[in-house]
Amino acid sequence: MLSTKMKVALWVGGILGLLLLAAGLTALFYAPKLINDQVVQKDVIGYDTLPNGTRVLNDMTKKWLHPPYEMILHIYMYSVHNEAAFLNGTEKIRLSQKGPYAFVEDQEKIYHNFSSGEDRIFYRNRHRYFFSQEHSCRDCFLDDRVTVPNIPFQKLIDFAETGFATRIAIEALLIAEGRETPFVTIKVGEALFEGYEDPLISKLCNNPVLSWICTTAKIPKRIGFFFGQNDTIDGEYEVGTGKNGPSELGKMFSWNGSPSLPQSWWESPAARSINGTDGQLFPPLLKKDVVLPLFASQACRSVKLAYADDSEYQGVNSWRYSTPSSMYDPAQPDNHIFCHENSTVQYFDDHKVQLPGCLPAGMLDLSKCQPGEPRVYLSQAHFYMSPKEVWSAVSGLDAPAPERDLTYVDMEPTSGVVIYAKRVMQVNVGMKKGNLNVLKNTAGNVIVPVFWVNETASVDPETRNQLANELQAAKHYAFIGGVSSLTVGALLFIGVVLVVLLDLALGNRDEEETAPLVAQNGEGGQENEGASVNSQEE
Template sequence: MKLVSTILPIAGALMIVFGIVILLAFPTYIARKIQSENYLGHEPNGSLNAMTKSWLTPTYDMKLAIWVYSVTNAKAVVDGAKPHVVEKGPYTFIEKQSKNYTFLIGDERILYFNNHTYHFSSNDSCLTCFLNDKVTVPNILLQKLIDAHDEAGFAIKFAIEEAIKLANESVFLTVNVGDLLFNGYDDPLVSKICHYPLVNTICKSLGIPDKIGLFYGQNNTDDGSYLINTGLKAATDLGKLYAWKNMTILPGKYWYGPQARMINGTDGQLFSPFLLPNQKLTIFVGQICRSVDMEVTGAQVFRGVDTYEYSPAKSMNDVEFQRSLGFCNPLSPIYFADPEIQPRNCSPKGLMDISSCAPNNPRIYISQPHFYGSPSALGSAIDGLARPSENDRTYVLINPFVGVVTEAMRRSQLNIGVLPGKIPTLSKLKPSIIPIIWLNETAIFDEETRGLLTQVSFFTKISTFVGIIVLSLGCFLILLTIGTLLVKKYYRKVEEPLINDDDEEEEIEVPLPNASLIVIQEAPVIQPVVVEPVAYQAI
């Protein structure tokens, strides 16, 4: 009885207290540990901390896989046919990053340049993929001259028209994959046109280069300086972007509204810890000169680590919302007459017009591969194009507790807007948006990072599990004690005799009611009625 009334409740109470301490104290300890180490900066001895070293030269497995679309019926397209493409790839490049940096404002901010290098990997590419493969693609620079032709004087118009007429290839040209991507190529037609005495000034004013390539000049280079928060004072500010290329806001030549020109969000390299499932992430992407919103679209365990899955927010495909921000080009050419496919004064749905951001302002549109998320009319306008699938979408997996990326799949497609302008020899060419490449930029965390995240996840789960078990046992002991006492009390009452032995020998007296309280009413006495004889008088 003493065990039940004393020891069990004390043990239960202690377990409850201990369970609550485990559930509250251990996660708090982990959180404080993360806050104390999750910043870019120095150790007390002056050396760079582990996070900064990892950030400077990330050991993630990073690859850039590119698929190229080659147009097989170039001459027929000029005569009005629908483009037919063949997709080949992947041409895979191993990516390495390294940063040059300077701490500022008491180590609260850091200015850095992120250098990217790409090396072709035949082992990770398709068996028949070589950089000297020939592909036929739209002539990017010619579109600049077509636009200039429409606004030029007679002499310049004549020079451009004659050059295009004499050229074997005009709207399309055939180049090596390596030159198309990083090495750059000479455009014989554009070079010929730009050597005309009257046209060369137009070429210079348009900024037409001697060589062109989709990523020409971007290998072993950076995309400008970034000024971010180090997270030293507050972990929630880690990665916050203040300036890009020494600009706190983009100049007027970028985009078509002040909000679109804002430089905000993070740099996409670092994320703050303790992310919430309803928390949106805003990432500034220097390659497209704009911020992109990401939202949680799911949760999953990736290689033993709990993650949130982030994908582009639905608002990214909301044309009217993007127009209100200033991302719609009011002078966008009309490719589709249906406003449900291409709203007025904007690019077709699902496409991002980055012509104001790209060097020399070519008519380039970014979409997801195979026009995933766009109206089906865009894919139907191109023969040979694979149907879009879930494998074409972009997503990032982030451990929300630490804010570390575990896997990133950034998939995008570069498309060229092809227009005939007012050139007679191109009068049959139909306005179209032709894909030129699609790419998948992948980054997967290394084993060391995985090990650290797995430890954090493991100890957090174990502490939660142990805390719940101990708390449950404590509650069980308390309930067991209460139940035992109630049962014993119940049986004690049941076992007590209802009649004692002494009571059996006693005479049971039934008390009479109090006589004084009983009133007996006597029945009334009925007196006999005596009828006396009546004397009748004789008449």
């Protein structure tokens, strides 16, 4: 039998084991919920109220207004090296690559205004780019010269097809100007942010007979792939602050005062709809099976991000999201609505490579949302996710490689905070053969890469420490503590139960062993008692 002290110890051990079990279950199931609730409460664009009643912007809003991320834009330029051979029809376009030409990027909301209920906020985002020799290649300078397709020349090709008289006039202008070429050699800085004035187009626009072409085509005086995008804003955004719930944090409600994109950009209302977030804010408590739509003003449309894999960046566990390959397939109904069926040039006769009225897979058409509607197309770098025929139509390109060419975003899943983003894209120009004499010997229409971009954004150290040392550490310690409490509690409780069961078993065994002895002693006494009586009688 157990002593009184042992029984008390068992009672204490049993209760302690149950308490540890309860604490472990709480740490494993309730603590994460408590942490998630705190994150949701803090993930709001808005104000904090100080003890004296003063309202000030909360820390999240301050960082959102001027993101402290390290943002660098790396640009790799392509230059055409066999212009004459291409025009003679003896060679396909041969390119060489040089770069990166690096720019440090700074973003700042220069205007913001809350709605009356503070559930939405209007803002304008200013982008500034500063050339960085430190992050560029050693011999990369903005004065370097490159030969690229001349976008305004493509407009001349289009107008030459409108009538015989127009064609003859354009041909005469080309001969008089001595610039019978669809290419232009300019500085890298001019091709990107500075822009350039094309002498031929200037001559055309100043010609009293042909100036109508410039007016009709809306050809700007200066041409540049990023011209007008430095130290400028990209429209006015109206997004949710998260006050009405985490699902509305960063949700787009309008852009430039409209809930949809201009009708001239896309033919389908579905294509013009603005879906998802603004790309800078994402709702907390991400789920792997939920696709994240976002509006990309540079792409003139909404795009999608889907969970790809677990990842880790600077000690922060994250989920990696990337654009699904299906988004680049024009045969998909959701993507076909972004085709310009009445104006897209046919570059490949094989319908497996290019559907009529659509660009080849892996490409986004920006022509309708640019001044003058130039044939400018976005793709992933090195035509990643495009048919090999697109990549092999020119020479000098590196082969596509997913580890280099994939666009992705790493997000901390509880808070929805972007800790690292990598956007890789390629800017291409569609060159049409047309009916001008200068192009009569070329092989046909071709899509020519001009440059590709690797843009990265890295989380600031303060935010990284908050995510790694506070949020994820709290969940980690809650998990470790919960498992430890469950383990110790279970072992302690099981130990008490085993001791009690063992004691009961030993007690029963002692009773079983004692019972026969008692019975035998009882029977022997009766016999002895009878023998004593008989002895007395005798």
